[in-house]
Amino acid sequence: MISQHLPALQVVIPLLTAPVCLLFNNARLAWALSLVANGAALVVAALLLQQVLTAGVITYEMGGWAAPWGIEYRIDAVNAFVLLIVSAVGVVVLPFAPRSLAKEIPEHRLNLFYTTYLLCLAGLLGIAATGDAFNLFVFLEISSLSSYVLISLGRDRRALTAAFQYLIMGTIGATFILIGVGLLYMMTGTLNMADLAQRLPVVAETRTVAAALAFLTVGISLKLALFPLHLWLPNAYAFAPSVVTAFIAATATKVAVYMLLRFLFTVFGATLSFEAILLPSILLPLSLVAVFSASIVAIFQDNIKRILAYSSVAQIGYMILGLSFASVTGLTACILHLFNHALMKGGLFLALGCVVYRLGSAEISKLAGLGRRMPWTFAAIVVGGLSLIGVPLTVGFISKWYLVLAALDSGQWWVAILILIGSLLAVVYMWRVVEVAFFQPAPRQGPRRQEAPLSLLVPTWVLIGANIFFGINTDLTVGFAQRAALWLLGGVS
Amino acid sequence: MRHHFILRIVAKLLIPLILLFGLYVQFHGDFGPGGGFQAGVIFGAGFILYALVFGVEKAGNVARLTIVRVMVAAGLLLYGSVGVVSLLLGGNYLDYSVLADDPVHGQHLGIFLIEVGVGITVAAVMITIFFTFASRGRS
Numbered sequence: 001m002i003s004q005h006l007p008a009l010q011v012v013i014p015l016l017t018a019p020v021c022l023l024f025n026n027a028r029l030a031w032a033l034s035l036v037a038n039g040a041a042l043v044v045a046a047l048l049l050q051q052v053l054t055a056g057v058i059t060y061e062m063g064g065w066a067a068p069w070g071i072e073y074r075i076d077a078v079n080a081f082v083l084l085i086v087s088a089v090g091v092v093v094l095p096f097a098p099r100s101l102a103k104e105i106p107e108h109r110l111n112l113f114y115t116t117y118l119l120c121l122a123g124l125l126g127i128a129a130t131g132d133a134f135n136l137f138v139f140l141e142i143s144s145l146s147s148y149v150l151i152s153l154g155r156d157r158r159a160l161t162a163a164f165q166y167l168i169m170g171t172i173g174a175t176f177i178l179i180g181v182g183l184l185y186m187m188t189g190t191l192n193m194a195d196l197a198q199r200l201p202v203v204a205e206t207r208t209v210a211a212a213l214a215f216l217t218v219g220i221s222l223k224l225a226l227f228p229l230h231l232w233l234p235n236a237y238a239f240a241p242s243v244v245t246a247f248i249a250a251t252a253t254k255v256a257v258y259m260l261l262r263f264l265f266t267v268f269g270a271t272l273s274f275e276a277i278l279l280p281s282i283l284l285p286l287s288l289v290a291v292f293s294a295s296i297v298a299i300f301q302d303n304i305k306r307i308l309a310y311s312s313v314a315q316i317g318y319m320i321l322g323l324s325f326a327s328v329t330g331l332t333a334c335i336l337h338l339f340n341h342a343l344m345k346g347g348l349f350l351a352l353g354c355v356v357y358r359l360g361s362a363e364i365s366k367l368a369g370l371g372r373r374m375p376w377t378f379a380a381i382v383v384g385g386l387s388l389i390g391v392p393l394t395v396g397f398i399s400k401w402y403l404v405l406a407a408l409d410s411g412q413w414w415v416a417i418l419i420l421i422g423s424l425l426a427v428v429y430m431w432r433v434v435e436v437a438f439f440q441p442a443p444r445q446g447p448r449r450q451e452a453p454l455s456l457l458v459p460t461w462v463l464i465g466a467n468i469f470f471g472i473n474t475d476l477t478v479g480f481a482q483r484a485a486l487w488l489l490g491g492v493s
Numbered sequence: 494m495r496h497h498f499i500l501r502i503v504a505k506l507l508i509p510l511i512l513l514f515g516l517y518v519q520f521h522g523d524f525g526p527g528g529g530f531q532a533g534v535i536f537g538a539g540f541i542l543y544a545l546v547f548g549v550e551k552a553g554n555v556a557r558l559t560i561v562r563v564m565v566a567a568g569l570l571l572y573g574s575v576g577v578v579s580l581l582l583g584g585n586y587l588d589y590s591v592l593a594d595d596p597v598h599g600q601h602l603g604i605f606l607i608e609v610g611v612g613i614t615v616a617a618v619m620i621t622i623f624f625t626f627a628s629r630g631r632s
Contacts (some may be wrong), residue, residue, distance in 0.1 A: 008576075008586035016573040019566035064588030 003047065007060035007073035010044045010083060011126045011139075013037050018118035027110035028098075034114045035094050041125060042087040049080040053483075059131070068195040074131030078484040081335065082128040082258045085342050089250040089463075090121050093346065096459040097243045100353050103360075104155045104241045113153060117247070120146035124255045133181045133267070134191045136259070140177065140223070143255070144170045147248055151240040162235035169222055169232040176219030183212035184267075196267050204272050213272075216263050217279065224256030226283075226320055227290030230313045237309035238362075242353030245305065249312055250346035254338050257319050261334070265488040270326055283324035288418055290317030295425035299432070304355070304362045307429050308348055311388060314422065315341045318403060321415070325406045331485035332478070333402035339477055340387075340395035343470065347463030348384035351377055354452035354460060364433065369442025371434075373449040376457050378437050380464045385430035387467040390423045394471040398478065497546070504546040511539040519612050523601070529608035533615025540616075541623045549627045558624065561617045568614025575606045 002009070017037035021030040051058055052075055060073040075083070097113075105113055123143025130136050148170065152163035185191055187208050188199040203209055218229070225233040233253075237245050264270070264279070291314045298310035315337070322334030354377040355370070356362055371378040387394035400423060407416040451457075470477050519532035544552030576587040584591035589603020 005580055005586060008580070012573065012576065012586060016570065016577070019569040019573075022566040023563060061585055062587060064585045064590060 003051070005060070006044050006048050006051070007058060007075055007129055008062065010041060010048065010129050011122055013040045013044070014118045014125065015122035018115045018122065021111055021115045021118060025108075025111055027107065027114075030111040030114035031094070031098055034118055035091070037118060038087060038090045038094055038121060041121065042084075042091050045080070045083040045087045045125075048075050049084050049480075051075075052077055052080040068190055068192045071135050072131040072192055072194075073129050074194065075129060077480070077487040078261065078335070079128045079258065081339070081480050081484055082255060083125055085254060085339055086121070086124050086128065086251045089247065089342055089346050092459050092462050093243055093247045093250075093350065096246070096350055096353060096456055099453060099455050100242050100357055103357060105153055109153065113150070116146045116149045119143075120150060120247075124251055127255050128258060131193050132191050133184065133193055133196065137174065137178050137181055140174055140259075143252065144174060144223075147244075147252060150244040150248070151236050153244070154239040154241050156239045158235070159239035162232075162239045166232040166236045169229070173219045173222030173229075176215045176222065178219075180212045180214075180216035180219060183208050183215065187212070193262070193267050197269060200268060200272065209272075213268055213279075217260070220256055220260045220263065224253050224260065224320075225313055225316055227286055227293060227313060227317065230290070230294070230316075233313060234306050234309040237312065237349075238303055238305040242349065242356050246346050246349035246353060249308075249349050250342040253312065253316055254342055257316070257323075257334070257338055260320075261323065261331070261488060264323070265331075270489055280324045280326060283320055284415075287317040287320035287324060288415070290314060290320070291418070291422040292425070295422060295429065298429040299425065301429075302364050304352055304364055304367075304433055305349075307364075307433070308345065308352065311426065311429065312341075312345055314426070315345070315388070318399065318419070318422075321419070322403055322406060325410050326489075327406060327409060328482070328485050328489060329402060329409050330406035331488055332481045333399060333406050335481040335484050336402055336477060337399035339481070340399045340467075340470070343395055343463055343466045344384055344387045347380060347460060347467060348388070350456070350460040350463060351380040351384060354380075354456045357452055357456060358449050364436055367433070367436045368440040369437070370449060371438035373442065374451045377452050377460070378434075380457075380460050381437075382434060383464050383467060385426075385434065387471065388430060389426045392471075393468060395467050395477075396471070398471060398474050402478075500546055504542055508539050508543055511542065512536060515539065515612075515616075519608065522608055523605065529611025530615050532608075533612040533617075534619060536612065536616040537619025537623075540620050544623065544627060549624065553624070553628075556620055556624075558621075561620050561624075564613050564617035565621060568610045568612070568617065571610035571613065572607050575603055575610070579603070 014037045017033055021033050024030060048058065058075040059067065061067065062071040062073065065071070101110060101113060120143050123139045123146060126139030127136055127143065130139060148163045148167045151166060152160050181191070184196055187203045187206065188196055190196055190199060200209065222229045237249055240248065294310045294313035294317065298307045298314070301307045301310060319334050319337050319341070322330045322337060324330070352362055354374070355367070358374065359366055383394070387396040390396040390400035400419060403419055404416045407413070407419060515532050515536035518527035518535055519529060522528040522532065540552060540556055543555065579588045579591050580586055582591040587603070589600045590596035592599035592602050
């Protein structure tokens, strides 16, 4: 009986656990509840993915109202995969939270942190699960508002301005998305994505639909931090508490990429968004500029969190690059990198969380000689960095491989060369960290640093280990990504 | 505290009416314009007016922050648990028809409870936001 309600439970479990955490003014209890809720969400996501792979699309009528009128949840190969990524990252990151937060957030705010975290999780899962364009906007607001709060909790007071900047940019993005959805509703009279997909071709030639596509693309690009709309991201990632950075970097932008995939391929359809309107000729250059400009800026940062934040902008460029080919290989690369980048950046930001736990900051100058003092932490950073660069046996290699294949398939060999040069830039900025940590002598004065506690190292290494596991054992992820890509290009039917 | 005499008298007269009007908008939402969100804002505005005229400390005695915080959570929980109950009764999430023997009654009961939940949370959040800003730098 319960199996048919899984799409609703996916969102409802974290959404309803959040107020329970608020009721009990007890940080440990709130943490335990969040972990249980998040674990339950992961189980639900895994069951959903299994159901989708065996039985195809799952639909769920919220409130018992039939599809085009009521809100429909629609789980297919694409969003089942996204749901699994988001809830799995949450389950790995949460055990990291208590130790790390104890140094970053005042005690009396901890239960509020877990409440907000669960709301953010529910919002992200809701965006992925829903099949209704307006419902998607509502969940977008839930996840965005809670992520502004999470970022503003950072110990540095600049976290407040970073969160405010993100709030302004994020709200503009959300408004654009709402305008886009409103224009679509005006032309078709429906908000259901599957229904929209059927009705849009009739009115495809109108300017209103073109405007809707433009608003949605720009709005979502703001959310996923595509160059040149990425300016909110570096500060937000740099000043947020370590756990929040790891969680948001691994999930929020990924869900935004999913939104773009969903609107471009399912709602508008590949033919409309990629042939009638010259979207690839905009997205392709922007994503390449993102890769190069962000990687070059990353080389000159003094704070490792900012290095990785700019690197995220570059990696998002790779995802959009894959998307802009609009081919099966390209989309496979995009979806693969969505998963792989969640593993890399989740792991790397958790490793940085270990560094911040011991040092209190992530300034690159303070890392001198730390490689020997904190071997496990810095080994994690090295492995994560190798994965970011795209060295064989890591997940980074798999995504780059498919990306290069997609570029060659589309006959644009120069793009393939640019992808390889972009990877070399990643070598440069990751090498700076490694060089300072391993090859510079530790300062003679100052306290002796110790390795981070096990409760921080285990979650870090779970994600870093996954980088290697899925880098060697590629059948699973490539299989999912290919199915999802085929599904997106095959339309809704 | 002798000045603002007129303000205090008028506020004392108006606040019960504002709260009553909030309740009217809440419960008449089935038949006319209104509903939980609007009612919650009006109800919260009554408390905010009291706090503006008589001071945050006095208002804090009426609406204790711990109780307000419980209300924030309780409204959302009421909303969500209506959905859970309809799940347990064999319907889809938030399917009100299964809440009573007669689907029409079920729909009525469901939307009524949900709007109450919305009203409670919105009023409590309004009060919390106001108190948070008004008592900045005091604690």
